[in-house]
Amino acid sequence: MTGGDPAGVAHLYVHLPFCASRCGYCAFVVEVGREDARDAYLDAVLAELERERAVLGALDTVYLGGGTPTLMGAERLSRLLGAIAPMLAPGAEVTVEANPETMDDALAASLAAAGVTRVSLGAQSSRPHLLGILDRRAQPGDAERAVRAVRTAGIPRLSMDLMLAVPGQSAGDLAADLEWVVAQDPDHVSWYELEFKEGSAIARGPHSPPDDELAADLYEQAVEGLEDAGYRWYELANFARPGAECRHSLAYWRARDYLGIGVGAVSTLGGERRRNAPGLDRYIAALPGGEEPPRTREAVDADTRRRERWMLGTRLDEPLDVAWAGDPDNPEALVVLEDRGLIERRDGTVLLTRRGRLLQNAVMQQIMDFA
Amino acid sequence: MDQSHIRNFSIIAHIDHGKSTLADRILQLTGAISDRDMREQVLDSMDLERERGITIKAQAVRVMYTADDGETYQLNLIDTPGHVDFSYEVSRSLAACEGALLVVDASQGIEAQTLANAYLAIEGDLELVPVLNKIDLPAADPELHARALADLIGDDPEHVLRISAKTGQGVRDVLEAVVTRVPPPAGDPDAPLRALVFDSVYDQYRGVVAFVRVMDGELKSGQQVRAMATGSDFTAEEVGVMSPVMTPIGHLSAGESGYIVTGLKSLVELRVGDTLTLTASAAAEALPGYREAKPMVFCGLFPVDADDYPDLRDALEKLSLNDASLVWEPETSQALGFGFRCGFLGLLHMDIIRERLEREYDLDLITTTPNVEYEVTTTSGEMLEVRSPVDLPSPNHIEQIEEPYVRCTMLVPQDFVGAVMGLCQERRGNFVTMTPIENRQQVVYDMPLAEIVLDFYDQLKSRTRGYASLDYDPIGYRQSPLVKLDILLAGEPVDALSMIVHRDSAYARGKGLVERLKETIPRQMFEVPVQAAIGGKIIARETVKAKRKDVLAKCYGGDISRKRKLLEKQKEGKKRMKHVGSVEVPQEAFLAVLQLDGASGQ
Numbered sequence: 001m002t003g004g005d006p007a008g009v010a011h012l013y014v015h016l017p018f019c020a021s022r023c024g025y026c027a028f029v030v031e032v033g034r035e036d037a038r039d040a041y042l043d044a045v046l047a048e049l050e051r052e053r054a055v056l057g058a059l060d061t062v063y064l065g066g067g068t069p070t071l072m073g074a075e076r077l078s079r080l081l082g083a084i085a086p087m088l089a090p091g092a093e094v095t096v097e098a099n100p101e102t103m104d105d106a107l108a109a110s111l112a113a114a115g116v117t118r119v120s121l122g123a124q125s126s127r128p129h130l131l132g133i134l135d136r137r138a139q140p141g142d143a144e145r146a147v148r149a150v151r152t153a154g155i156p157r158l159s160m161d162l163m164l165a166v167p168g169q170s171a172g173d174l175a176a177d178l179e180w181v182v183a184q185d186p187d188h189v190s191w192y193e194l195e196f197k198e199g200s201a202i203a204r205g206p207h208s209p210p211d212d213e214l215a216a217d218l219y220e221q222a223v224e225g226l227e228d229a230g231y232r233w234y235e236l237a238n239f240a241r242p243g244a245e246c247r248h249s250l251a252y253w254r255a256r257d258y259l260g261i262g263v264g265a266v267s268t269l270g271g272e273r274r275r276n277a278p279g280l281d282r283y284i285a286a287l288p289g290g291e292e293p294p295r296t297r298e299a300v301d302a303d304t305r306r307r308e309r310w311m312l313g314t315r316l317d318e319p320l321d322v323a324w325a326g327d328p329d330n331p332e333a334l335v336v337l338e339d340r341g342l343i344e345r346r347d348g349t350v351l352l353t354r355r356g357r358l359l360q361n362a363v364m365q366q367i368m369d370f371a
Numbered sequence: 372m373d374q375s376h377i378r379n380f381s382i383i384a385h386i387d388h389g390k391s392t393l394a395d396r397i398l399q400l401t402g403a404i405s406d407r408d409m410r411e412q413v414l415d416s417m418d419l420e421r422e423r424g425i426t427i428k429a430q431a432v433r434v435m436y437t438a439d440d441g442e443t444y445q446l447n448l449i450d451t452p453g454h455v456d457f458s459y460e461v462s463r464s465l466a467a468c469e470g471a472l473l474v475v476d477a478s479q480g481i482e483a484q485t486l487a488n489a490y491l492a493i494e495g496d497l498e499l500v501p502v503l504n505k506i507d508l509p510a511a512d513p514e515l516h517a518r519a520l521a522d523l524i525g526d527d528p529e530h531v532l533r534i535s536a537k538t539g540q541g542v543r544d545v546l547e548a549v550v551t552r553v554p555p556p557a558g559d560p561d562a563p564l565r566a567l568v569f570d571s572v573y574d575q576y577r578g579v580v581a582f583v584r585v586m587d588g589e590l591k592s593g594q595q596v597r598a599m600a601t602g603s604d605f606t607a608e609e610v611g612v613m614s615p616v617m618t619p620i621g622h623l624s625a626g627e628s629g630y631i632v633t634g635l636k637s638l639v640e641l642r643v644g645d646t647l648t649l650t651a652s653a654a655a656e657a658l659p660g661y662r663e664a665k666p667m668v669f670c671g672l673f674p675v676d677a678d679d680y681p682d683l684r685d686a687l688e689k690l691s692l693n694d695a696s697l698v699w700e701p702e703t704s705q706a707l708g709f710g711f712r713c714g715f716l717g718l719l720h721m722d723i724i725r726e727r728l729e730r731e732y733d734l735d736l737i738t739t740t741p742n743v744e745y746e747v748t749t750t751s752g753e754m755l756e757v758r759s760p761v762d763l764p765s766p767n768h769i770e771q772i773e774e775p776y777v778r779c780t781m782l783v784p785q786d787f788v789g790a791v792m793g794l795c796q797e798r799r800g801n802f803v804t805m806t807p808i809e810n811r812q813q814v815v816y817d818m819p820l821a822e823i824v825l826d827f828y829d830q831l832k833s834r835t836r837g838y839a840s841l842d843y844d845p846i847g848y849r850q851s852p853l854v855k856l857d858i859l860l861a862g863e864p865v866d867a868l869s870m871i872v873h874r875d876s877a878y879a880r881g882k883g884l885v886e887r888l889k890e891t892i893p894r895q896m897f898e899v900p901v902q903a904a905i906g907g908k909i910i911a912r913e914t915v916k917a918k919r920k921d922v923l924a925k926c927y928g929g930d931i932s933r934k935r936k937l938l939e940k941q942k943e944g945k946k947r948m949k950h951v952g953s954v955e956v957p958q959e960a961f962l963a964v965l966q967l968d969g970a971s972g973q
Contacts, residue, residue: 192924193922237922359918370941
């Protein structure tokens with residue numbers, strides 16, 4: 001399994017890096033204060049898409065991420081989506097990420113008209129003091145207004161992002177966020193644990209992450225609360241109403257090929273993973289002339305692919321087909337893990353139990369030799 | 372040279388009291404080494420020793436000195452090791468001399484080891500020349516320490532030389548004193564050869580090089596030589612002196628010191644303290660005082676990475692070439708896999724070997740609790756020498772256990788005497804005597820060596836703000852009520868964590884140990900009970916709680932490589948862990964047993 005999908009790659013990611021400001025926890029490729037470059041960037045993205053379109057088949061999913069994609073403005077987004085539209089398969093999922101304060105009725109209507117089927121709102125929290133620590137710009141009421149705008153425009157799917165293990169977050173804070181997000185009634189919720197990533201401002205700042213016990217409490221509280229509200233914990237950090245799972249993300253976790261376009265974007269194509277270099281200007285300079293943007297490449301050999309399939313596939317609540325994923329490096333570990341109630345094995349599949357899911361990282365270390 | 376113009380002497384000094392600096396000055400003053408070539412502390416050739424400020428290997432340097440009387444003398448400066456673990460080597464070096472400089476820091480005064488070595492010298496009938504060094508330092512109190520030095524050796528305070536080896540002040544007086552006060556050798560040049568081996572080193576190109584003092588007779592290069600204790604025969608391939616580099620001179624006669632290139636392949640064939648004689652016309656009797664260096668302290672050394680086992684064996688073999696007192700044999704631990712049980716002269720020796728293995732041979736090692744050698748009598752009357760807790764028979768087969776005792780001599784400032792006596796009592800010490808020396812007390816206790824090999828020295832230093840000094844000497848075996856304390860992780864005994872302890876302290880040790888292990892062992896996917904047991908009976912228990920959450924927060928297309936690399940990095944970290952049954956144990960856990968604070972009930 002080293003070749004790409006013969007029918008062509010069905011998943012497209014487009015990175016739109018512009019942000020009004022950089023959030024403290026962010027270590028993504030973002031550009032602040034470069035709104036002047038948006039037109040040139042859009043041209044470059046369209047040029048790269050043109051360059052790479054040969055690998056694409058009919059697109060099942062498209063995801064515009066960032067950055068803050070909505071900062072591109074309705075018109076540019078429509079132009080981009082218009083260029084993608086002819087490549088879409090019937091019933092394709094088209095997601096746009098948005099920050100609550102950037103979403104209004106006009107933008108939502110324009111996105112709907114351009115074929116967007118799903119909006120992912122980066123709410124992060126309803127608690128002002130936590131939003132402050134995260135450097136988020138949304139004001140109270142922004143998220144509710146954004147939700148209404150998406151609904152009014154008739155965009156069928158809505159996801160909301162939330163964060164846990166934020167410095168200073170209590171069980172009470174989490175309960176309030178839980179109640180609040182359920183009240184907004186999105187059909188999908190992503191609830192991430194805040195990572196103190198190297199290079200992010202928060203990792204250098206005065207705040208320290210909550211201790212392991214509290215972080216575990218908050219995680220369990222979020223999982224249980226959303227399940228009680230009828231969401232399925234279908235991936236370690238993602239929850240959905242039945243049928244509302246993010247198909248684009250599922251493609252990642254099922255280790256499918258995907259094409260990433262834009263500065264900093266990553267693609268996995270056959271036996272190769274490549275990453276466009278960060279650096280807006282170099283990207284913009286390369287593409288209109290038909291040149292390849294600056295990139296790094298990494299071979300994904302058979303062993304790496306096998307380990308990645310395990311690493312990704314066990315994030316899901318669906319059994320991993322061992323015949324598809326490939327043999328575990330340490331089959332004897334499966335026996336021990338099963339005895340200890342961390343995994344279940346049935347008919348050539350492996351499924352992590354609830355306790356096993358919370359320890360997915362440690363379970364993977366036992367099963368596979370990440371060398 | 373005529374014996375009347377030969378002097379053999381050594382320098383007795385505490386670490387940092389200036390022995391090496393004085394030796395350097397002597398080399399400079401006598402022109403044995405030019406100022407330009409002068410390197411600090413020529414005699415200490417190994418980096419590690421230099422860092423620790425100690426000298427492990429004795430060497431002999433010959434200088435020619437023209438004295439105030441106009442005559443030229445051959446001075447052989449025989450270096451001595453400066454630590455408690457090497458007292459036998461010190462005694463052999465002293466046996467090669469007629470006199471010794473007793474060098475004491477003029478601000479610090481006499482330390483316990485200096486005292487111990489001074490006694491060795493007095494017992495050997497050496498002429499002691501008292502020297503106060505560092506008199507240029509502001510804190511120096513020459514009058515006080517001169518009186519104490521004079522008292523110690525029964526001399527007049529006026530005879531105590533006052534020098535600064537650093538500036539060179541008074542160094543010539545030292546050489547004059549060597550000539551006038553140290554007696555010349557009085558061997559029989561016509562008797563059959565008897566040469567004392569006071570040190571030996573292994574050179575990878577030339578084999579064993581012996582440092583010798585010729586007592587009687589004469590030795591020439593090319594002669595057939597026999598080591599009387601080991602029975603090794605060899606040809607003296609080269610005979611010479613260090614001045615200060617190896618200089619062949621063809622022969623050594625009665626009274627002289629120098630080196631012999633033997634061509635022998637291992638230090639085991641030529642032990643310190645042995646007597647060399649000529650194979651053709653052997654002496655009837657060897658020189659007195661030979662004994663085999665006996666390891667006192669044992670521990671297991673295991674590679675963290677099992678693949679490093681051959682490298683560890685290789686490294687031990689290489690170190691043994693130059694260290695006959697290092698003994699080792701393969702040991703297999705259920706917990707740690709394949710490794711070696713190693714025997715050392717003492718704690719410092721153990722530390723040095725371990726550091727050299729890690730530093731020079733780039734090995735990651737796990738060291739198990741150091742222990743002593745026990746003499747166990749079984750119910751069937753059999754006598755066993757037990758060097759590892761694992762080898763201790765089950766309690767119902769033990770008639771009695773004896774453990775080695777040492778006499779500890781500590782020099783302690785008055786204010787800390789109470790603290791030191793408290794420490795010695797905690798460590799099962801029996802008070803022997805207390806004698807004032809200068810403004811301090813010489814406190815003597817008989818103690819089980821096992822109580823010293825853990826952290827006694829560190830404790831002694833920390834409870835006296837570094838002022839106390841320690842020396843110890845084996846005084847034989849004594850019967851003690853000892854038991855084996857086992858540690859169980861997840862219900863499985865971990866052999867590498869077992870130790871032999873006194874029955875009365877077993878509970879406190881066990882409790883302290885499981886508490887520390889609980890802190891050291893990271894949370895696992897499962898709850899891990901940590902238990903201490905004696906003969907199957909659990910006496911203490913702690914629990915390492917199960918890890919509840921270990922997930923990589925989010926993982927989308929752009930994150931996959933990074934997450935995978937994170938897992939790889941974590942795997943690297945786990946490599947440093949030992950799998951003991953289903954439990955991952957960090958190396959530090961095996962060292963947790965060394966820290967007794969809290970275990971001794973303070």
